[in-house]
Amino acid sequence: MENVWSWEQKPLIGELIQGMELVKQLRVQFSTTSSSPETVETLLQRILASYEKALMILRCSGSIGQPQIEGVMAGVPGSPISVNGSLGTDEFDKGIKDHQGTDDISKKRRILPRWTDHVRVRSETGLEGPHEDGYSWRKYGQKDILGAKYPRSYYRCTFRNSQNCWATKQLQRSDDDPNAFDITYRGRHTCSHATNSVPAPPSPEKQEQKQYNNNNHNEQERPLDILRDIPSSLRIVTEDLDRREMTYPFSFPSTSFGCMQSEDNGFSLSALDSNALLDSFSSPFLSPATPESNYFAVSPLGKSNFGGVHNEHHFESELKKIIPANASAPSSPVLDLDSLHPVDIEPNFPFDSQPFFS
């Protein structure tokens, strides 16, 4: 894989910047009492379109030379958005091998197609669960992990038996930040209970959260409520697995803000955390130099995943071009828009098509 970050980066950056600017406008709209619902709706649509376009750019370019597991990826209604379904090569190979040996798999360990999402979701408040991803999970195990402060929890889809849905996820609290959760998804939902746009019934995350904090405010927010509560922020760290090559660093929410997921590619964001996503747009959007809240942090691993080893420096320098070194003040301009190029949105760009607005 090479030149993953060199393709179309200007349009991509432009899309991201545009989306951020729109969010900033939206925030202004919310701050003024006279904003009309139409204005807000329009801005939301533009924001989403911008990010979907960016996603499309990533999708089109990143698929080049990437292994695909289309047979498994395709046609799973309601499953998290598959940006390209790529795997690290060994992961991919293992998944294939595993599938080939299905008949020999013991009951004790059923081997899933082993593509994974590795996600870090952080709740600044610590009150919200790590995320709500629209699926219903059932905890089936917990394990102390060597070198980790906190045990790892294992979840499977509630509908494993009823609908033969073998999706699982692992949830682990970060050692260095107890408010952060590393989530690893395995397998793909084949159940029909995914609700990407509507908050799901109480999930294991929320139930687990009760163990950590009893002050959980359990109301599920509607999208606009989420927007209104932007200040409760969340950090999303794209922290990819070292075995995976660069696929896509970003995926942005589809229409409802209900669920944003990027399987195999970097991060996912759930309904209840979307507020923080928006907050993250409002100021230091991308700032590796500010490891605190309110931003999309790009970890060293994440950087490498933006373009592999060859492009890491390129990416970093590109970031430096567009992001002021010290852009921590929420009201300060984040980007030099003059340095950016306008983005041409293709007239026939399928914004309204699945899976973008599903």
Place this chain on the structure above:
DNA sequence: CACATTTGACCTAC
């Protein structure tokens, strides 16, 4: 009673 969680045991990969 049905379903979810807990937790020790078991299995597999390395």
Place this chain on the structure above:
DNA sequence: GTAGGTCAAATGTG
């Protein structure tokens, strides 16, 4: 042999 992942009986909850 060890660590990670899963199973399943016991237990909890509504």
